[in-house]
Amino acid sequence: MNEMPAIWVRNLVYQVEGKTILKGVSLRVEQGEVVGIMGASGSGKTTLLRCISGLIRPTSGEVWIEGSDIAHLPEHEKMKVRLRLGIVFQYSALFDFLTVYENVAFGLERHRRLLRKEIDRIVSERLAWVGLDGTQKLYPSQLSGGMRKRVGLARALAIDPHIVLFDEPTSGLDPVNAYQIDQLITRLNRELGLTAVVVSHDVVSLMRTTDKIAMMEAGEIIAEGTPEAIRQSEHPKVQAFLKMASSEHLE
């Protein structure tokens, strides 16, 4: 592929309070690819996503998003890059003083010149994608954790991003909903050519949705490859993680 990569992370280091949380992470995500990042809690997955979206500034290293180094742009330039980026937060981060409708419409109302009718249609379509059309008038406090998570997903998808960063999109969802979110990610990728980075410790879900998986451990990527290659990997830590993850599933 000689195309510009969608995301190109180079030698990312992030230090805070004397701790090194990312120890030189490099990762390349091609246009239209679905890449999974798996790893135990505390391995630095969320920190990596926050660096990729420019929400935190890395200590050193570069983060190229479709040709701009978001790590070294001023905030107002980052905004332009983020218009092409959807971010699904681990704990949803919905605006708790706004309704579901206002949450999903938030980006549309500020970045697009659309008629109210058109916004209504997009909001209801995105909510239908996550199985929540009809909840427009509710406030986040009236929703379950899993529903909030799905509204967060609808909000991130509302402004038609090219790239979506998912931080644990299925954790805390029941198996049926988790499966539907996996299906949605696959469909968005196939039908709209969406590029996705999916952070998760749900191995089963990553195996069925991704083209490539990177395994993180203590701030480093210790293995990278197709789901099949990861499954076959002889790396002891990868093996240990897969084994534990699958036994967790059997329980």
Add this chain to the structure above:
Amino acid sequence: MREELVWQEEAVSERLNALHHTLGFIGALWVLLIASLRGLLSGRIELKETLHQMAFIGATSVPIVALTSAFTGAVVTLYSASLLVDVGGGSFVGGAISLAMARELAPILTGIMVTARCGSAIAAQLGTMKITEQIDALRALAVSPVQYLVVPRLLAGLVMFPILGTVANFAGVMGGWVVASAFGITLNTFLRSIQLLTEPFDFVGGLIKTLVFALIVVLVSCQQGLGSRGGAVGVGHATTRAVVLSMVLIFVANYFLAEALFAER
């Protein structure tokens, strides 16, 4: 201009000492001031949020500002009238209270009461948004937290503070009049004395003070809220600091404003 200084996204590697903290605070406040003035002038004002904040900072503060000002006016008049009437200066009582209200008490009371009511609420709300990643969610949706949260509050403060200051002036003088009449001072004498001793500039200068106080309360409270970290305890600390720092800065600014506005008069 480094907006991110306000919400401190940068990794902080070492424990900071007091000097660094103070410099960081001043730096963040300065950055926030410039960013929000630029936001104000950009014309992309969040109308709904601004109206909401106007109601919160302005309309709902009227009773408490009026009440505290009326009693302050009353007590100041109690002292001044009991002094002045004895020495035959009853005709100065109205002027004394209106001068004190216009230049000092109305602006300061407005600043203090709104800090207590709204500064704390602003810091708590923005602090909660910060620790629940709602500030990050705004940025992720390419909306500036300064534009969406700070500018509407600043605009609301700048519009409502002078109005509240005027309310405080009226209420204080009314409170003063009630007490003065108990000392046998007629309404006519009271009003004539106001006319004699106070000039329009005393009121205008007082209102200029309230504009500066609005700037202080809103910016300090927003900065503390946006900069808060570390869970519910962190939000609590931010709220306390917002109120204390706002009040201290109001008293300091008040002195220098008095020098600049009224010292020559």
